Amino acid sequence: MENVRVFDTAVTAAGLRPIVRADRSFTLFLPADQALEAEGAAALLSGVYLTPNNRERLYDLVAYHFVPGEKIDLASAPSAVTTLSGESLSIARDGGRILLNGHVGVTRSIDFGEGVVHIVSGLLWSDLKHDKGDGDVAQRVTW
Numbered sequence: 001m002e003n004v005r006v007f008d009t010a011v012t013a014a015g016l017r018p019i020v021r022a023d024r025s026f027t028l029f030l031p032a033d034q035a036l037e038a039e040g041a042a043a044l045l046s047g048v049y050l051t052p053n054n055r056e057r058l059y060d061l062v063a064y065h066f067v068p069g070e071k072i073d074l075a076s077a078p079s080a081v082t083t084l085s086g087e088s089l090s091i092a093r094d095g096g097r098i099l100l101n102g103h104v105g106v107t108r109s110i111d112f113g114e115g116v117v118h119i120v121s122g123l124l125w126s127d128l129k130h131d132k133g134d135g136d137v138a139q140r141v142t143w
Helices: 005-013 033-038 041-046 052-063 127-133
Strands: 026-031 066-068 080-082 088-094 097-100 104-112 115-120
Touching: 005 026, 005 033, 005 052, 026 033
Parallel strands: 026 115
Antiparallel strands: 026 066, 080 088, 088 097, 097 104, 104 115
């Protein structure tokens, strides 16, 4: 089973732990630690984003991985969903694979009562990564 400690810590730090409850409908796209490390996001999530100056950015980033009130079955999913952050997340089929925002793959799904957790192959970036035209998110983080 995949290790998901880095993102799990970010969920707690962002104050979003209450969403992950077996008695409520939700969908969580959960990046595995190995995927985060491979793309260099593990250090960003486990260090920089946990500082008080970056709590809002952390919340926005983590909220983009949640779809509250819906248990999304990827076999019959719509082409886009609205995340907790209020932004759209695209879902596409490419042969036998499911891709999120055109490039992040779903490696497996875990039923969680009324919710579902989809383990994904990377961090999902919304407009956070390029918002306001000022470049990569790492350049805007308060170090």
